[in-house]
Amino acid sequence: MRMPFIAGNWKMHKTRQEAVELVSALKSLVAGVTGVEIAVAPPFTALHAVAEVVEGSNIALAAQNCFWESEGAYTGEVSPRMLQEIGCRYVIIGHSERRQYFGETNATVAKRLQAALAHGLRPICCVGETLEEREANQTFAVIETQINEGLQPVAPQQVTELVIAYEPVWAIGTGKTATPAQANEVHGFIRDLLRKRYGERAEEVRIQYGGSVKPENIAALMAESDIDGALVGGASLQADSFARIVQYDKER
Numbered sequence: 001m002r003m004p005f006i007a008g009n010w011k012m013h014k015t016r017q018e019a020v021e022l023v024s025a026l027k028s029l030v031a032g033v034t035g036v037e038i039a040v041a042p043p044f045t046a047l048h049a050v051a052e053v054v055e056g057s058n059i060a061l062a063a064q065n066c067f068w069e070s071e072g073a074y075t076g077e078v079s080p081r082m083l084q085e086i087g088c089r090y091v092i093i094g095h096s097e098r099r100q101y102f103g104e105t106n107a108t109v110a111k112r113l114q115a116a117l118a119h120g121l122r123p124i125c126c127v128g129e130t131l132e133e134r135e136a137n138q139t140f141a142v143i144e145t146q147i148n149e150g151l152q153p154v155a156p157q158q159v160t161e162l163v164i165a166y167e168p169v170w171a172i173g174t175g176k177t178a179t180p181a182q183a184n185e186v187h188g189f190i191r192d193l194l195r196k197r198y199g200e201r202a203e204e205v206r207i208q209y210g211g212s213v214k215p216e217n218i219a220a221l222m223a224e225s226d227i228d229g230a231l232v233g234g235a236s237l238q239a240d241s242f243a244r245i246v247q248y249d250k251e252r
Contacts, residue, residue, distance in 0.1 A: 004222065005163060005206050005229035006246050007039040007062055007124060008236025009092060019046035023053045025239035030246050033058060037229075038246055039090050040236065044078055051087035062090035062124065065098060068111035070119070080119035091116050092231075094126045094150060096169045106149035114153040117161060124163045124208070124231065125150060127190070131170035139168075140189055147193045159197075160204045164190055165231040171211030173233060180220045180227070183209045187226035215244035222248050 014022060019042045030038060041062035042050045051061050067077035083091060093116065094109040109125065116123045127146040129139045143166075154162060166186050168178050178186075187207045194202035209221055210231035221227050236242040244250070 002204065002206050002228045003037050004035070005037040005039070005208060006232065006242075006248075007041060007090065007092075007208065007229070008232045008242050009041045009062075009064065009095070009210075010043060010237060011064070011097070011233060012043060013237055014042060014046055016046045016049045019043075020049050020053055022237070022239055023050050023059065026242060027053060027057050027059060029239055029243035030058065033246055036246055036248075041090070041092055047083070047086050047088065055087070060089040061087050062092060063088045063121075064092050064095070066091045066093070066112055066116055066121070068108070068115040070115075080116045080121050084119045084121055089122060090124055090163070091121045092124045092126065092165075094146075096126060096128055096167055096172060100169070106146055109146075109150040110152050113150065113162075117154070117158050122161050122163065124165050126165045126167050126210070126231070128167040128169050128172075128211075134168065134170060139186065143186060143190060144193060147190060148197075151197065156198050156201055159194070159201050163206050163208060163229075164194075165208040165210050166190060167210035167231065173212065175212055177212045177214075177217055178209070180217075180224050183211075183221060184224035184226050187224070191226055213245065215241055215248075218245045218248040 039060040039062045041064050063083045066080045070079050070081045093112045098104040113123050127143055129142040133142050171177050206228035208229040208231045209227050213230045213232045214235050
């Protein structure tokens with residue numbers, strides 16, 4: 001049985017003080033929640049402060065990206081070693097915004113995944129198609145390429161440390177959401193790809209859905225067989241809305 005996993009990606013939001021206020025409120029709201037793993041991904045500048053607040057709680061800390069070297073002359077980058085030391089358990093890799101605005105490729109995703117795993121971080125690896133690709137019936141081809149090339153360095157014994165986040169680019173921040181059936185179809189396809197690469201271990205890999213996830217649609221998404229959680233953007237920036245998503249059983 002895969003443990004549901006709900007993670008909040010704060011993107012480029014929240015100062016250090018705002019981040020502390022948000023996660024402090026969230027910590028109180030979800031203190032009694034069991035059976036769901038919870039994580040938040042603040043911006044780099046707030047990681048240390050948030051780490052102090054969530055220590056000993058049921059909220060894990062995630063980073064939004066990492067570089068593939070442990071250290072060196074890479075101005076502006078943050079290494080997985082630094083993230084692990086500060087208390088991160090997870091790191092988001094290959095988000096569509098990184099691909100769209102900052103030149104992330106399947107090859108660099110592979111390098112980041114390898115580095116994160118080597119330093120004990122659990123990657124949340126993002127995949128997803130654009131609206132143009134979906135309308136051209138290329139969804140499965142795009143996802144297959146992203147999985148096969150991005151996960152190329154991930155060994156069978158490492159794959160259970162991995163989380164996959166399916167985020168259709170056309171649904172991120174647009175208010176549009178893939179229907180539960182549409183999302184589950186792609187999730188099932190991803191799981192089949194993982195089975196081909198990793199055999200029975202694929203059954204343990206959690207596949208999140210991301211793309212305008214809200215308290216109003218989370219229960220229907222989570223009812224699907226291959227949707228194991230959510231990577232939440234805008235709705236994670238308010239403690240009450242994110243807490244409702246985490247407690248999705250109550251939203252039914």
